Amino acid sequence: MNGFAALGILVALVAATTVVGLAWRATTGRARPTRGDEVVEPADVGAGGFGDRATLLQFSSEFCAPCRSTARVLGALAEDVSGVQHVEVDVTGRPELADRFHILQTPTTLVLDGTGAIRARIGGAPRADDVRTTLHHILGSHHVSA
Amino acid sequence: MSQPEPTPKTGIDPRSPRFGAAITAVLLLVDLFLSLVGATAAAAVLLLAIALLFAWGAFAGVQRHPYGAIFRAAVRPRLAPPAELEDPAPPTFAQGVGLLVTGVGLLLFVAGVPLALPIAAALAFVAAFLNSVFGYCLGCQLYLLLVRARVIRRRATA
Numbered sequence: 001m002n003g004f005a006a007l008g009i010l011v012a013l014v015a016a017t018t019v020v021g022l023a024w025r026a027t028t029g030r031a032r033p034t035r036g037d038e039v040v041e042p043a044d045v046g047a048g049g050f051g052d053r054a055t056l057l058q059f060s061s062e063f064c065a066p067c068r069s070t071a072r073v074l075g076a077l078a079e080d081v082s083g084v085q086h087v088e089v090d091v092t093g094r095p096e097l098a099d100r101f102h103i104l105q106t107p108t109t110l111v112l113d114g115t116g117a118i119r120a121r122i123g124g125a126p127r128a129d130d131v132r133t134t135l136h137h138i139l140g141s142h143h144v145s146a
Numbered sequence: 147m148s149q150p151e152p153t154p155k156t157g158i159d160p161r162s163p164r165f166g167a168a169i170t171a172v173l174l175l176v177d178l179f180l181s182l183v184g185a186t187a188a189a190a191v192l193l194l195a196i197a198l199l200f201a202w203g204a205f206a207g208v209q210r211h212p213y214g215a216i217f218r219a220a221v222r223p224r225l226a227p228p229a230e231l232e233d234p235a236p237p238t239f240a241q242g243v244g245l246l247v248t249g250v251g252l253l254l255f256v257a258g259v260p261l262a263l264p265i266a267a268a269l270a271f272v273a274a275f276l277n278s279v280f281g282y283c284l285g286c287q288l289y290l291l292l293v294r295a296r297v298i299r300r301r302a303t304a
Contacts, residue, residue: 105287
């Protein structure tokens with residue numbers, strides 16, 4: 001292959017990888033609403049208890065740098081809003097949990113309402129604004145239905 | 147159930163592995179170019195050098211990697227102090243993945259599969275580029291898949 005053709009392949013590879021990276025960055029950390037028909041009990045994930053009004057259930061793993069910063073962000077959010085608790089579960093030693101909740105990456109965060117029903121799912125390091133909006137939505141509708 | 151916080155003493159500047167990944171990505175691109183234009187011997191030697199650098203990071207830890215030393219000496223003094231320090235374990239795992247990809251490529255090449263060289267260089271480039279430019283964390287995806295496939299078994303510590 002001559003040099004120009006090889007350079008063309010390099011440019012195409014860099015361009016394609018950039019597109020993949022931009023797509024990943026645009027979608028990671030976004031809260032996606034779920035149907036809310038699956039309920040998690042604290043004992044299912046080895047937690048002592050959940051928040052009265054909502055729970056930020058974070059799944060982490062061993063070699064995961066963003067999991068640590070996510071724990072700080074979600075922990076601070078839970079401190080801010082009363083009745084909201086942050087629970088972090090390491091799935092490294094518990095693959096059955098990763099299977100049950102179909103976790104393909106860490107961190108993955110499930111936002112549970114006061115009954116433990118999964119109301120939203122966040123793959124990747126969550127955006128704090130997305131989490132806040134989701135919490136307001138859940139807390140608001142929970143008030144209405146309660 | 148939450149993981150222990152990395153102590154500042156052992157934590158690394160999170161920008162250091164991304165700086166190293168940028169150098170690695172450039173080297174892999176050069177390697178791919180050499181391989182594509184038919185400079186196969188040079189491409190094989192360069193990929194071997196890259197694999198050895200991955201091995202350094204994977205076995206000695208990213209803190210002792212030469213790119214980390216370059217970062218501390220030449221780059222970090224020009225930057226603001228890091229907002230937070232990071233556990234070195236995730237980037238060390240990523241070095242192991244890099245070693246695996248480039249190592250398998252070299253082995254297949256030696257075994258008589260010439261295409262293994264450019265393919266391994268391209269795959270490793272994609273991972274290094276995504277890590278460097280976008281902060282993509284390979285360990286966060288791949289490691290969990292290995293856990294789910296029961297390739298990695300750890301006792302629950304929670």
